[in-house]
Amino acid sequence: MVKDVLLQVKNLHTVFHTEDGTVEAIGGVDFEVRQGETLGIVGESGCGKSVTSLSIMRLLPKGIGEVPQGEVIYKGKNLLKLSEREMRKIRGKEIAMIFQEPMTALNPVYTVGEQLAEMVELHLGMSKKEAYDYAIKMFEKVGIPMPEKRIYEYPHELSGGLRQRAMIAMMMSCNPNLLIADEPTTALDVTIQAQVLDLMRELLKEYNSSLIMITHDLGVIAEMADRVAVMYAGRIVEYADVVPLFKKPSHPYTVGLMRSIPRPDVEVDRLDSIKGVVPDLFHMPKGCRFSNRCPYAIDKCFEEEPPLVEVEPGHYTRCWRYQEMEELSKHWESGEEVGKTSK
Amino acid sequence: MEGFVKVLKKLMRNPTSIAGLLLVLLFVAIAILAPVLAKPPYPDTPYQMPQNGWSSVPQPPSHEDIFGTTEGQYDIYYGIIWGTRTAFKLGIFVIGLALIIGLFVGTISAYFGGWVDEVLMRVTDIFLAFPFLVGVIVIVTMLGPGLNHVMWALVIFYWMGYARLIRGSVLEVKENDYVMAGRALGTPGARIITRHILPNSIYPILIQVSMDMATIPLTAAALSFLGLGAPVGYADWGQLVSFSRNWIISSSGGNPFAYWYTITYPSLAIILYAMGWNLLGDSLRDILDPRMLI
Amino acid sequence: MISFIIRRLLLLPVTLLGLTFLIFFFTSFLSPYQLLSAYVQDPRQLQGANVEKLIEKYGLKKNFMVKYGNWLEKIVRGNFGWSLSLNEPVIKVIGQRFPATLELTIYAIVPVIWIGIWLGVVAAVHHNGVIDQILRVVALLGYSIPAFVLGLLILFIFYGVLGWLPPGRLDQWAQMIVYSKNFHQYTGMITIDALLNGNIPVFLDALKHLIAPILTLSYLSWAGLLRITRSSMLEALGQDYIRTARAKGLSERVVVNKHARRNALIPATTVAGMMFIGMLGGVIITETIFNYPGIGSFSAQAAEQFDYSGVLGVAVIYGLVTIIGNLIVDITYALIDPRVRLG
Ligand SMILES: Nc1ncnc2c1ncn2[C@@H]1O[C@H](COP(=O)(O)OP(=O)(O)OP(=O)(O)O)[C@@H](O)[C@H]1O
Ligand code: SF4
Ligand SMILES: [Mg+2]
Numbered sequence: 001m002v003k004d005v006l007l008q009v010k011n012l013h014t015v016f017h018t019e020d021g022t023v024e025a026i027g028g029v030d031f032e033v034r035q036g037e038t039l040g041i042v043g044e045s046g047c048g049k050s051v052t053s054l055s056i057m058r059l060l061p062k063g064i065g066e067v068p069q070g071e072v073i074y075k076g077k078n079l080l081k082l083s084e085r086e087m088r089k090i091r092g093k094e095i096a097m098i099f100q101e102p103m104t105a106l107n108p109v110y111t112v113g114e115q116l117a118e119m120v121e122l123h124l125g126m127s128k129k130e131a132y133d134y135a136i137k138m139f140e141k142v143g144i145p146m147p148e149k150r151i152y153e154y155p156h157e158l159s160g161g162l163r164q165r166a167m168i169a170m171m172m173s174c175n176p177n178l179l180i181a182d183e184p185t186t187a188l189d190v191t192i193q194a195q196v197l198d199l200m201r202e203l204l205k206e207y208n209s210s211l212i213m214i215t216h217d218l219g220v221i222a223e224m225a226d227r228v229a230v231m232y233a234g235r236i237v238e239y240a241d242v243v244p245l246f247k248k249p250s251h252p253y254t255v256g257l258m259r260s261i262p263r264p265d266v267e268v269d270r271l272d273s274i275k276g277v278v279p280d281l282f283h284m285p286k287g288c289r290f291s292n293r294c295p296y297a298i299d300k301c302f303e304e305e306p307p308l309v310e311v312e313p314g315h316y317t318r319c320w321r322y323q324e325m326e327e328l329s330k331h332w333e334s335g336e337e338v339g340k341t342s343k
Numbered sequence: 344m345e346g347f348v349k350v351l352k353k354l355m356r357n358p359t360s361i362a363g364l365l366l367v368l369l370f371v372a373i374a375i376l377a378p379v380l381a382k383p384p385y386p387d388t389p390y391q392m393p394q395n396g397w398s399s400v401p402q403p404p405s406h407e408d409i410f411g412t413t414e415g416q417y418d419i420y421y422g423i424i425w426g427t428r429t430a431f432k433l434g435i436f437v438i439g440l441a442l443i444i445g446l447f448v449g450t451i452s453a454y455f456g457g458w459v460d461e462v463l464m465r466v467t468d469i470f471l472a473f474p475f476l477v478g479v480i481v482i483v484t485m486l487g488p489g490l491n492h493v494m495w496a497l498v499i500f501y502w503m504g505y506a507r508l509i510r511g512s513v514l515e516v517k518e519n520d521y522v523m524a525g526r527a528l529g530t531p532g533a534r535i536i537t538r539h540i541l542p543n544s545i546y547p548i549l550i551q552v553s554m555d556m557a558t559i560p561l562t563a564a565a566l567s568f569l570g571l572g573a574p575v576g577y578a579d580w581g582q583l584v585s586f587s588r589n590w591i592i593s594s595s596g597g598n599p600f601a602y603w604y605t606i607t608y609p610s611l612a613i614i615l616y617a618m619g620w621n622l623l624g625d626s627l628r629d630i631l632d633p634r635m636l637i
Numbered sequence: 638m639i640s641f642i643i644r645r646l647l648l649l650p651v652t653l654l655g656l657t658f659l660i661f662f663f664t665s666f667l668s669p670y671q672l673l674s675a676y677v678q679d680p681r682q683l684q685g686a687n688v689e690k691l692i693e694k695y696g697l698k699k700n701f702m703v704k705y706g707n708w709l710e711k712i713v714r715g716n717f718g719w720s721l722s723l724n725e726p727v728i729k730v731i732g733q734r735f736p737a738t739l740e741l742t743i744y745a746i747v748p749v750i751w752i753g754i755w756l757g758v759v760a761a762v763h764h765n766g767v768i769d770q771i772l773r774v775v776a777l778l779g780y781s782i783p784a785f786v787l788g789l790l791i792l793f794i795f796y797g798v799l800g801w802l803p804p805g806r807l808d809q810w811a812q813m814i815v816y817s818k819n820f821h822q823y824t825g826m827i828t829i830d831a832l833l834n835g836n837i838p839v840f841l842d843a844l845k846h847l848i849a850p851i852l853t854l855s856y857l858s859w860a861g862l863l864r865i866t867r868s869s870m871l872e873a874l875g876q877d878y879i880r881t882a883r884a885k886g887l888s889e890r891v892v893v894n895k896h897a898r899r900n901a902l903i904p905a906t907t908v909a910g911m912m913f914i915g916m917l918g919g920v921i922i923t924e925t926i927f928n929y930p931g932i933g934s935f936s937a938q939a940a941e942q943f944d945y946s947g948v949l950g951v952a953v954i955y956g957l958v959t960i961i962g963n964l965i966v967d968i969t970y971a972l973i974d975p976r977v978r979l980g
Binding site for chain 2 (some may be wrong): 667
């Protein structure tokens with residue numbers, strides 16, 4: 001059964017006008033999110049995950065960030081074309097967003113209850129009193145103990161885990177169709193992480209909402225996502241359902257990421273598994289953006305950027321050598337011998 | 344050094360900071376060229392404004408006194424030119440000394456911490472418990488008026504800002520282990536100051552100095568205005584302004600507009616001078632204060 | 638929080654002691670004869686042979702601590718000496734003039750806070766726009782015009798040329814009323830007393846005399862408050878919680894006026910408090926220009942006429958007001974910032 005497409009991002013480009021010139025942080029990203037499904041976006045720090053989500057929500061810093069090209073189709077409407085007023089009706093009510101750092105993402109001078117209440121007052125037209133009662137209900141739902149007391153507390157009075165629960169309560173309060181969670185658990189302890197993820201899954205199921213889960217943790221992806229987009233340096237390099245992706249990764253970067261998941265049976269130096277760092281936006285390699293770090297790069301990779309091709313139905317990858325990948329991926333460490341012809 | 348060049352480049356990009364820089368340079372040039380621009384009749388006492396007669400009524404601008412004269416016939420043009428020197432003299436002396444005291448107190452306070460820090464900071468608080476002008480007036484009253492006394496009074500009540508600023512940056516530097524390593528190896532204190540502490544606090548100090556180059560002479564001028572600063576006839580902007588008071592309010596009879604020049608020129612000098620330093624300091628803050636870099 | 642207040646209160650006497658010591662230290666430059674007026678309450682004591690006796694009695698030729706101790710004892714009892722410039726006990730002068738200064742500064746600070754904060758918010762919202770640039774230049778102009786120049790210019794225009802705003806505190810006829818038996822001076826602040834006495838003409842006359850000094854005093858302060866509000870507002874607007882507020886679908890007006898401004902107001906309040914205290918010092922120039930009989934003009938007059946006891950007395954009062962004022966500001970700050978309040 002193919003579910004309806006809820007959100008479709010087409011050829012999204014995002015640029016930043018900085019003091020040292022204009023840079024392209026997102027260079028043509030395509031993906032879609034179906035009703036009730038979870039799309040995972042995974043990639044290293046700085047690859048453009050947050051910028052993608054902010055572009056969808058049209059929350060890029062004013063005058064600095066801009067989307068010169070692309071479409072974001074939500075329920076048949078291009079969000080990028082809406083007036084600011086119409087967009088405000090979407091934010092929070094239809095599409096909600098959870099941020100990475102629950103401490104700084106909540107306003108320190110208002111109680112958490114107030115921060116939830118003002119949202120339902122706005123979108124659901126409740127009175128102050130109803131909104132506060134509703135806040136208590138939501139807090140209860142996300143498992144915050146003593147909600148009738150907690151709603152009157154300030155963010156710094158809550159622990160990190162509770163804060164993120166409060167954030168989730170807030171963002172789910174208007175029953176959004178789509179939730180974008182930008183690394184919601186990165187700042188939390190491992191045990192708390194698992195609890196928060198469970199909570200999110202439950203709520204999504206209950207509300208039949210879709211989720212875009214942004215993370216750099218493939219473990220979270222494996223647990224939460226139905227479909228996955230792997231991002232690298234402002235591009236999607238691989239895009240597939242979660243099972244085929246893990247079974248048969250077709251891009252060297254994905255392969256590298258998977259190798260860097262710590263596993264009890266294999267001893268891998270996590271940091272070492274993909275050498276080097278993401279190139280900064282001013283110094284992108286000319287050909288494939290991964291070429292300076294890819295163990296399998298060939299001459300062509302330094303000349304021309306590979307297109308995103310469909311390897312199997314619904315499985316896309318952006319690599320010149322995707323056909324050989326199954327063979328190549330067995331020799332990560334000795335990649336050089338396998339094919340790299342130095343330039 | 345590289346940093347300075349970069350800062351300078353950024354300064355040159357913004358029209359307001361260019362205006363500030365130009366104004367400051369203009370006044371620096373006036374101060375340096377004072378003996379050329381307004382030749383002192385008595386070279387031994389150049390700061391004494393020459394008097395062209397004894398009439399108590401100000402005289403409008405003429406060929407001889409291009410900005411007119413004050414009551415008592417002091418030449419306004421001469422007073423403004425040499426008053427520029429007075430302003431720089433005051434600024435450099437007071438800020439220089441305040442900076443030295445601040446460096447001393449701030450460094451010791453932060454470096455030793457503990458009760459030394461506590462005591463020094465409480466003492467600083469006590470000095471800060473006076474409104475600046477009140478403190479200065481107390482000292483000038485006790486010492487008696489005169490520009491030298493004013494300068495010392497200003498120093499005594501102006502070092503606290505620098506002490507706090509420097510204490511803050513020393514504390515920051517102290518976090519860096521290489522200073523701790525340096526101390527362990529017996530690096531002399533002076534070297535730690537010049538090598539680590541000054542480079543770290545140079546920009547905030549620069550901003551502060553730039554603003555204070557406006558504040559200090561203005562405060563001294565205010566004291567002169569109150570009759571507590573420079574002696575009568577000394578080339579000083581505050582005194583020139585105070586000479587105008589009786590003439591621009593009609594109480595002395597006649598049309599107050601007739602004496603417009605007695606207030607206009609000295610005020611303009613003061614405002615432009617302060618404007619220059621403030622524009623410069625403000626632009627520096629915009630460039631250097633990371634909080635402003637959004 | 639409680640411990641913070643207790644600590645501050647415990648430090649208060651220490652600071653006060655240090656303050657009086659510092660003030661008195663500067664009298665070391667004076668001869669015993671010059672200093673004597675600070676000890677006596679009645680000028681008749683200063684006649685003939687009695688002078689030497691008094692110098693002996695207060696130990697004015699002895700060591701510093703003896704002189705200081707005797708002086709401090711008198712101060713604590715409310716004897717601030719005899720003012721040679723006004724021929725009255727210093728404490729009486731202060732008692733009469735302090736309410737006048739307080740009246741002036743209160744009227745001056747209220748518009749400053751209003752306008753300064755409002756303009757600061759406007760400037761921050763239009764960061765680097767035309768309004769921001771204009772406000773910046775106007776604010777810098779504010780910094781750059783010294784009080785005595787601005788005051789004289791106002792006097793020149795509104796009194797010299799237009800004849801509207803006369804110097805002094807009251808017209809002759811109003812003075813007759815105010816110092817008559819039927820007029821009760823409840824507070825020493827004439828505008829308030831006039832209203833309490835139901836005398837509208839006196840109220841209006843007092844107000845008329847206040848306008849020019851208020852203009853002078855407040856012009857010099859609003860610029861500072863504008864800059865502080867602007868920069869703390871800019872800082873607030875760059876925070877994560879602002880992005881959250883926008884992601885909730887709140888209108889820009891609510892985001893700015895509720896979420897950002899509340900945070901920016903915390904530092905602005907502190908600055909406004911310190912500004913009020915600073916204004917009490919700033920009145921020296923303003924009151925002198927406008928012949929306004931407050932403690933500011935008294936300190937200038939006393940200084941000019943070598944009225945040592947007058948200057949000492951004013952300095953003690955100023956120090957006292959500043960220290961207590963700062964304490965109030967600090968406590969207020971702690972009260973309005975939930976992070977400190979509950980921490
Ligand atoms: N305001 C901005 N101005 C200029 N460049 C920006 C701005 N915001 C983001 N970028 C750039 O866009 C790129 C993508 O950043 P983004 O925050 O989306 O990374 P990310 O994938 O979310 O990383 P992380 O895992 O660290 O959150 C980065 O190279 C970053 O430098
Ligand atoms: S295109 Fe070349 S460089 Fe890029 S990922 Fe594939 S093999 Fe590596
Ligand atoms: Mg991110």
